[in-house]
Amino acid sequence: MSASKNEREGETNCKTSTRRPKSCCSFVKSLTVEPAGFLLVVGLMVSHLVFQNVMMETVCRVDLEYEEDMCTEIIDNVNITFKTEEREIQKVVAGLQAVSSVIFSCITVFVALFIGPWSDAHGRKMPLLFSMSGVILMPTMMIVGYLCLGKIRAIYMVLLATLPMTLTGGLLVYIMSAGSYICDTTTEKNRTVRIGVLSASIRAGTPIGIMIGGILMKFKVGIIKSLLVAIVLAGLGFLLVLVRVKNGRIAGTSKGGEENCEKESDKRERSCCKKYNPVTKLIEAFAILFQKREHPLRFCLLIVAHICYAVPMVEHSMVYLFVRERLQWDISDYGFFSMINYLLSAAGVFLSMYVLSKRLKLSDALVGFISGLSQIGGSTLYAFSTTAAMMYCASALDMMNGTINVVVKSMLSKLVAANEVGKLFALLGVIDSLLPLLMGPTYAIVYRSTLTSFAGAFFLLSAGVTIPAEIIFLYFMIRKDKKVNGEEDETEPTALDKPQITVESCNKSVPDIAKIVPSKVQLSSYSLNNISEPKN
Structure with a gap:
């Protein structure tokens, strides 16, 4: 009897000591970079969507020298009478997006690789504010470019608008710094939840921003006023970080790393400079690929699967041009579609993670395989869509594609040591940043080449790239590797x-x-x- 009582007391005390749930209110109060990230992405998407029309009008009036009235009919009213002229405009815009994607990715990757180690020694607050300032300056420079509408070519307007965000790292540096800040300020127990909230905030900001931008354009608020809305939204996020985020350095790092470089010997200077060298960090990020491990083939196959998933993400820059060409949608139509698409995507992730993985206890490889089928089916239906109903059906069919990323990262994390997890995610981040260098121009070239014959060909490219990932998932399903598939025994x-x-x-x-x-x-x-x- 006494033993039973002691057992119950021990169980109660243990639960009390290890499980101290926070109230919902206190959890919301602890959020800092998450709501700021949401506001930042909403502002970014509003400015991006509005600037699409500005860029198309610049190409129409300046680069192609069409009449102003014709350009207004093409851009604002999607007049099918000028179908041939709009196709020429879209070809030029697609080329500009390819060029800007290469420039943005090249510079941003090295900015991120430099800021990463710098923030380890000096704290996360300055990188957060630095990256957000670039997002705020982007719509500001868009306003300057719009005031010069009809006077400068589209390529100069694109460079003028994107240069501030490129030099500050933009959203890439913000997400990297925000994730690092969360890891610095949370315990291991609630870290996953906070990172999940950050990811959800970033994802939610995209369709909300597109929807707001579509509403602003539908009610003809005007380009400048719409861009001012974007500035205000991003500015609110900036103020939130400025007030709520407390700066701090990682334990064990020296204060003022660069100052020590000046005081130490030449050897110390070289060592310190090497520490912040972005080229060195790039090499270190890829070094994990060549480290000796128990199952190197499985690790490399999963990296390939991650690349196969990340490639189709580049297609989004072409979707707006596609729906204008195929369905004659305007910005508001596209904004509403994006909102529905996000809701379906969120439902797909819930279905995959909660139902398939947690409830039905399917292996990671099987869940990934099902998600890949969803992506292939959705991309194929997108390519052949000729009505709005087909586009929404394709979105429903494609709803589980976001699960591939989660599954691959989970499987990879089980193949590396605990002290390599950070390096692993750094590698995946670099891969995600470098892929637009190659695939951005590739998608633009495919769209330009097939615009008049089959505008949806780039969707088939996405479906084709997913096939190798499906083969890799089949390989793991056949091997029935319990460790990688998430079926390992609870005792290990x-x-x-x-x-x-x-x-x-x-x-x-x-x-x-x-x-x-x-x-x-x-x-x-x-x-x-x-x-x-x-x-x-």
Whole structure:
């Protein structure tokens, strides 16, 4: 009887000591970079959508020298009478997007690689504000370019608008710095939730921003006023970070790393400069590919699968041009479609993660394979869509494509050591940043080449690129690797699973744990396995 009572007390104390849930209100108050990121992306998408029309009008009036009245009919009213002229405009715009994508990606990658190690020594607040300032300056420079409408060529207007965000790293640096800030300021227990909220905030900002931009254009608010709305939204995010985020350095880093470089010897200077050298960081990011590990083939195959998933993400810059060409949609139509598309995508991720993975306990490889089929089917239907109903059906069919990214990252994290997880995600980030260098121009060339014959050909390119990922998932399904597929036994938890297994082990196997270990000490699976029952 006493033993049973002690067991219940131990279980209660253990749960109390290890599970201290925060209230919903306190959790919301703890959010800082997440709502700021949402505001930033909303402002960014509003300015991007509005600037699409400005760029098309510049190409029409200046580059192609069409009449102003004709350009107004083409851009604002999507008049099919001038179908041939709009196709010529879209070809030039697609080429400009390819050029700007290459320039933006080249510079941004090196900015991110420099700011990453710099923020380790000096804190995350300045990189956050620095990247956000570029997003605020972009619509500001768009206004300057719009005031020069009809006087400068489209390529100069594109460079004028994108240069500030390119030099500051833009959204890439913000997401990187925000993720690092969350890791610095959270415990391992709630870190995953906070990073998930950040990801959801960024994803939610995209369709909301496109919808707001479409509404502003539909009610003819005007280009300048719409861009001012974008500036205000991004500015609110900037103020939120400025007020709420506290700067701090990682433990073990020296204060003023560059100052120490000047005071130390020449050898120390070279070492410190090497530390912040973006080229060195780029090499270090890819070095994880060549490290000796137990299953190098499986690791490389999953990296290839990640690339196959990331490539179709580049297609989004062509979708607006496609729906204008194929369906004669305006900005408001496209904005509403984007909102529905996001809601379906969110539902698809929930279906995959909660139902297929958690409830039905399907292997990671099988969930990834099903998601790949969703992406291939959706892309194929997009390519042949001739009505709005077909576009929405394609979006529903494509709803699970976002799961591939989650599955691949989960499988990769199980193949690396705990101290390599950060390097792994750095590598994946670099890959995501470098892919537009190659695939941005590729998608633009495909769209320009097939515009008059089959404008949806670039969707088939996305479907084709996904096929190798499907073959890789089949390979893991046939091998039935429990570790990679997420079917491993609970007695052998991964590094990320240990805190959860610890609670279960505490409740089942160690009834007097609250008396043995102080409540503030976080238990590891190793310590639990080495605690023995008191001898009679």
